Amino acid sequence: MGLRSRLDAVFKGPEQFDLTSGGVGKPLFFLALPIVVTNLFQTAYNLADTFWLGQYSTDSLAAISFGFPLVFLLISLGMGVSVAGSVLVAQHTGAGEERETEYAASQTVTFAAIASLLLGGVGYVFVEDLLRLLGASTDVLPLATSYLEVITLGLVFMFGFFVFIALMRGYGDTITPMLVMFGSVVLNIVIDPFLIFGWWVFPEMGIRGAAVATVFSRALALVVGLAIMFEGSRGVQINIRDMTPDLGYLRRLARIGLPATVEGTGRALSMNLLLVVVALFPDTVVAAYGIGTRVFSVVFLPAIAVARGVETMTGQNIGAGEPDRAEAAAALAAKVLFGVLSVLGVVVFVAPEPIVSVFVGAGQENADQVVSVGAEFLRYVALTFGFIGIMRAYTGSFRGAGKTLTAAAISVLMLGVVRLPVAWFSAQAVGETGIWVAFAVSNVIGAVVAYAWYQRGTWRDADLTDSETVGADAAATDD
Template identity: 30%
Template sequence: MTTQSTNRFKSYWRLLIAAIRGKEEDFTTGSIRKAIFMLSIPMILEMLMESTFALVDIIFVSQVSVNAVATVGLTESVITLLYALAIGLSMAATAIVARRTGEKDKKGAAEAAVQAIILGSALAILIGIIGIIYPKEILSLMGGEANLIEEGYGYTRILIGGNITIFLLFLINAVFRGAGDASMAMWALVLSNCLNIILDPIFIFGFGPIPAYGVEGAAIATTIGRGTAVFVQFMILFFGWGRIKIGIKDFVFRSKVMLNMIKVSLGGIGQFLIGTSSWVFLMRIMSEFGSDVLAGYTISIRVMMFTMMPAWGMSNAAATLVGQNLGANQPDRAEKSVWKTGKYNAIFMASISLVYLIFAHEIIALFSDVSDVVKYGALSLQVIAAGYVFYAFGMVTTQAFNGAGDTKTPTIINFFCFWLFQLPFAYFGAVTLDWGPIGVYLAITLAEMLIAAIAIIWFKKGKWKLVKV
């Protein structure tokens, strides 16, 4: 290794440590590449932490009973709707806090953070009351059988009843990201996950004086883990350990800020609901081709979702950079940040795509030894990965709109590309033309390309630079 290569490695290593530790930076000045790196690393790790929650629960719950696993699945389907609300509010919180941070308006950023917390808490409490009173009815509505409902309603009651921890964990982390404190969002989830991993087996199987709660124990562990992380988040905000500091006196209703928050969040909620519902319908089409095909598709999607975490981390970094630089009245720097992030994302996605194209069968074979599962799972990886480079730019530009506070544009793009193009094409190709599963795979790939093309064209028009939040 040459001296130049050694120095470069040391430089990147120092940046990596600084990003994880959360060194304070002004992302409206200096190197854009450094800003992307400093924001992306903790955001990538944060998303990886979030993805381990469900995985850890399933690992332990699967040792209880089949009904326990089914209960988790049905409850998670309901929780997905809560995620839509939480993610929509989070997009608004990130955009508004980032804009105020770029404007160097600390008071305005704190006000936005507080209004997001108040709104999220109010929604969570209403939903929590329903979850506490009607857990059996919720499981029944989702199609749960009588014995499953009797065994698992406690899990549903605890998880939905304590959903305020989900809302606040999402929202306060969004506030941290908008302010540029991405590492604090990451460490909050590290704490939450570590507690969940430790507490899951204790509450599920029992330990010492703590009885075995079965599947309910998973809900208890998850709620305690998230709740503890939220407590730490509030400490960070109240003591001003990050860029934003709030106090008890700040917890007052501010109609103008609240209405702005709701307006921006509606687009974010719409984006999530459109995307989620389209995947549900695609799954329904895939179910027509048998369990082996469906299993292969499910495995491939899980693999892709996990490997795309770094791409989403970089896209979220672009959202923060856009918001802060627009706030600092530097729209050109905001635009440059998006193109540069898009380039890095495309390089990453291209490398992942190459791995899928070459080793698709080997990857799916790690999860199943059934020949048809491997065959169709590998085909799914290969066909969908063909659009990855395009989607890399689509992801970044979509999040750039959100970071600017223009959540309506991505919602319109998603509606057109998912509902008006992807779903009809998938059904027409897979069923009407009898192409089988490849019809669905092609629909996903072409929709990814279409999203990227429309988003880039729309982004180049520059109207997002004029959005006020």
């Protein structure tokens, strides 16, 4: 029995369950489980960098606290292309429109490549100015700049792989991206310390080495992903003949994707503006903030994965004319995520110090202070983890229905209208503790708003496949 057969027996691929008929629990589970594992691998990139750089120096750890949000900002500016592609692929797949599915995926790859090259170039030119604007200290600025210069030059590889994952997920195949991600993560983790510390024949590159390891491993993953999609035996297929830029189709992608870009950019800007608040405090607080947000990225893996599963199920069921199944999937996801994340929150609340200590080298300067501040951060936020699950489940369904503007509005409200102002004013009054309070308050409000908005039922009006128009576009390129 081959490796692929064994994995299919455990995870089950799209050919083994139907997203548009029968119960919703099992298909949602089998769709989301590989996404959880894929996202765990994705997070391993960040955790590996955080761990090794934590052993290297406290300033390097503070530098990636500035680096990650800026990378997220650049990727978020192009996120709408991948979200739109995933939604269109899901809806056409649910409607049984194979030719339109291939055309949507091919056009998405083309415009994603163009967007990432432009964003990477702009990011490279202005990275140091942005870091100064965010308040990076004189010790941290050159390190963060060094890291981000490499990342921006390799942004096309990083963003390209995200697009591969999104398109395969829209089709319903979450296993193949998981396998490709696994190989990429293993490679990154192995070469990380060699490039950071200068082991064996490699020069000591410090924080720049972490960036080189990430870009190199992502580039190989993208090559494999493109080969899989061109070959077409697993998941969605792309074709060279469909990749000539179609400005008419770009308008369709923009109509769905622009709000998703607003949502992602809003999240990223909130993260970066929060850094402005955090940077008012010593580098130990900045380092603790970076560790805390990395821990959240692990804890929220189930929420992100299930939300993406809900997105795919909603898209395919909207395409198949089954909105009640989409609603049932979102409700089930919200309940399960609230329970699971609440349990994880209790665990983190009880023992935050050992978790933070993993990322701080014992011999580093001010290590004890970083651990203390990071533990306080986790303890304030932990008991609101479950509310993140509720918000993610419903915003995922909004996106799958093509209501990306609604999802964006909820995200901007939570982060820009609630979290950032609360953090700013609370930090002035009670110090860094005010920032932690802002996270907790915004998590709860975001969940309440998402649930209430979803109950209005406006997402049921979605009809974005526009089959006759898309079909004509695709047919025009057929041989």
